[in-house]
Amino acid sequence: MKVLRITNDHGWTPADLRQYEKTIQNVKMRQRVMTIRLIMERYTGKEVSQLLNLHRETVSIYVKTFNQYGMDGLVTRQYSTGKPAYLTQEEKEELRRMILESTPEKEGFGIDANWDTRVIQHVIYEKFSVTMSRSGIYRMLTGMGLSYTRPTYTLAKADQNEQKQFLQNMEMVKKTSRAI
CATH class of the missing domain: 1.10.10 (Arc Repressor Mutant, subunit A)
Structure with a gap:
């Protein structure tokens, strides 16, 4: 012993x-x-x-x-630094700039008007030759201070008066259809 x-x-x-x-x-x-x-x-x-x-x-x-x-x-305790990031800090900054200041169409990545994880996945692969999962991209974006939301559309040429008139007509139709 x-x-x-x-x-x-x-x-x-x-x-x-x-x-x-x-x-x-x-x-x-x-x-x-x-x-x-x-x-x-x-x-x-x-x-x-x-x-x-x-x-x-x-x-x-x-x-x-x-x-x-x-x-x-x-x-003294030495902790592991963990797995290295897929993208360097410069690459992340470039991606962040692209997302905030441009659209996929303007960057030459299809006809999409909004960024989503599928488009970002394609951009990362094409631009930086890195393959990432969509959930990994979501976590990376969250770590970069970005949040993912669905786009809301507003019709630029819509007439406010016509929309109000339409809503009034709809209310009238609802009221009269119940009476029948």
């Missing part, structure tokens, strides 16, 4: 670690320091894992990390 040991204390004593634990706000980081302190106080890895409700491998990893990198390596 392998015994966990602190091979390089990096100048830390159990008393120093106990004081340092009290200053740490993050519970997970405090637990890491507590793990090292308990190992320094001659608890076994199995006992520490039971006391702190950690897996024994996790205790072993914390001790290995502390031995190798010291306290800085133990309490």
Whole structure:
């Protein structure tokens, strides 16, 4: 059975670690320091894992990390940056400019008067050689501060007086049709 040991204390004593634990706000980081302190106080890895409700491998990893990198390596957490974006920031800005200032027809992408995810999907493929799903495009647009709405049409040549007269006639027809 392998015994966990602190091979390089990096100048830390159990008393120093106990004081340092009290200053740490993050519970997970405090637990890491507590793990090292308990190992320094001659608890076994199995006992520490039971006391702190950690897996024994996790205790072993914390001790290995502390031995190798010291306290800085133990309490700093490196997060993954995630999957890279499909479009660069410049490409997103160009797409945003196109959507806000133009129409698909003006940009040479068909006869559509409005942008929708199908048209944007085609534009992204043609312009940037990137294939994206329509739901991914929707999420990207939301992240860019754009919202998707259905277009509403207004008839530019419509006569307001004729529309009012039509609505009045419709009301009259409704009233008279009920009487029959």
